[in-house]
Amino acid sequence: MPRKGMRSIFFKPSPSPSTSTSSLPPPSPLRTFSDSLMEENIQTAHSLIIKWDDSNVTTTLFSGTRQEAKQYLNAVKGLQSAMQYLVAQDSSSATLVRAQFLMQLAMKTLQKEFYQILSSNRDHLDPESVSTRSSIDFRSSFSDYVSDYDDEITVSEDDFRVSETERVSMLAMEDLKAIADCMIASGYGKECVKVYIIMRKSIVDEALYHLGVEKLSFPQVQKMDWEVIELKIKSWLKAIKVAVGTLFHGERILCDHVFASNSGKRIAESCFAEITRDGALSLFGFPEMVAKYKKTPEKMFKILDLYEAISDRWTQIESIFSFESTSVIRSQAVTSMVKLGEAVRTMLTDFETAIQKDSSKKTVPGGGVHPLTRYVMNYLTFLADYSGVLVDIIPDLPQSPLPETYYRSPMREENAPVSELSERIAWLILVVLCKLDGKAEHYKDVALSYLFLANNMQYVVLKVRRSNLGLLLGEEWLAKHESKVREYVSKYERVGWSKVFASLPENPAAEVTAEQARAYFVRFDAVFHETCRKQSSWAVPDPKLREEIKGSIGSKLVQKYNEFYEKNRVGSKPVRDFLPENIGKYLSNILCGNIGDSGSVSSYSSSTTSSSSRSNRR
Structure with a gap:
């Protein structure tokens, strides 16, 4: 296009003396085509930059149609090219000084625009809105829609369906990307990044605060009552869903989009790391502190809730924080899982030890179900609900002291994924059954001893069959223990009714x-x-x-x-x-005594049922 035509599009002379081209140096007598082109770039940039630098301007560059915004950005790019050309020709020329001054004004304007867009579009750039779209889908579907930054471009309903909120959000993201690309290419990336980090970090930190995520130290956690920690765990379980699924995910998409240019990829990494590091470390550090808290078997299920919450989202966590600069966040999440796993293994060992150390000689009136049986089987029933994560934790537990033939099903496949968990649960049931054998001896009536064993074995069988324990232990295990019930009943009948x-x-x-x-x-x-x-x-x-x-x-x-x-x-x-x-x-009057009391829990009044929040935490 002839230079005259280019001027008609990009340059309108201003009557103001300060913006008159007469203030520019006279052209060189030996001007080349490149000289003329660079001079024209500077003149075009001068007109637009001075116009939008005027303190009387009440609107923002990107608030109206995007046509002039595009002209402005193109003018800055042209100015950058002119500066590079002038540096090669004469690094001390007055024209270069003037161009540098114009560039500073332009960057000041763009920095202000960048801040304004981030500030005025907080609601439209919230992570929940952004996280609903992947950055790849976003760029491919919207590139044509805003190809010329024109709000007035229309698209048929069949081609592109977006709500007004989505449309404003997309335009804001494109504006931010365009400004970031321009500032980074002009060597002013630091100024752009500074504004972006300040604005977006405040949003992330505020969101985490409202989710109940606190920056706690272990001494603080250690001094808390367990009831207080339980409430914080409940809040944390809700927070991690939003933080990983929406907050951090949306922030990563936005950051990747705004700094999507080749030169901006490393900037995107550093920005995202700076914005999310503190909040993410506080979020993923909390489970580690809970894992170090005083351990009792009743705390097991809260610990498993924390472990499962991280484990279920690990793939997403790894993807969101895939940058090398965010490896410390991934490490913290892994550390928390490791510590939680160690806590689970410790509590399982303590649970088994507690069963084995039980020395109560008190008999259950009428030979009903012993509180120990109820406690252990309720505990194991809840435990079976966490089989998905326990299969990762159980393998590191010490092997049981008895030969495997005592508790391992011979028909179980060698490489069954849950075999080790199944065997551990079968072993724990065997431990309690052995204790019950000893407790049966405290009955003076032999027939009542056998009835006691039948009742407790039946309770075990029913608990297994009606829960996920049945899936873990299998039909063969159930058949074997159901036959034991019949055996005890037969002995009770023979002894109790022999006379x-x-x-x-x-x-x-x-x-x-x-x-x-x-x-x-x-x-x-x-x-x-x-x-x-x-x-x-x-x-x-x-x-x-x-x-x-x-x-x-x-x-x-x-x-x-x-x-x-x-x-x-x-x-x-x-x-x-x-x-x-x-x-x-x-x-019809026999075997009905104390049925209501036979299941009462005395010394085993554990909070196992209430401590498992699995049914309440969803």
């Missing part, structure tokens, strides 16, 4: 005298009612198992008594006219 069965002749159909038959009836009546009276205080908390036991005893007893009754009822009248069908009525 009743022995009160009748071994062969109930054999011939006996009327006097002998009468004696059998009297003895059966006495022993049967005494056994029912005694076992009315015994308990089988599981209603299904209770009815199965009653049914089993009743069917065997009715069969034998009915045969003897039919054979001898004519010659010798049964005591109290005791009929075979009455047996079931009397049996």
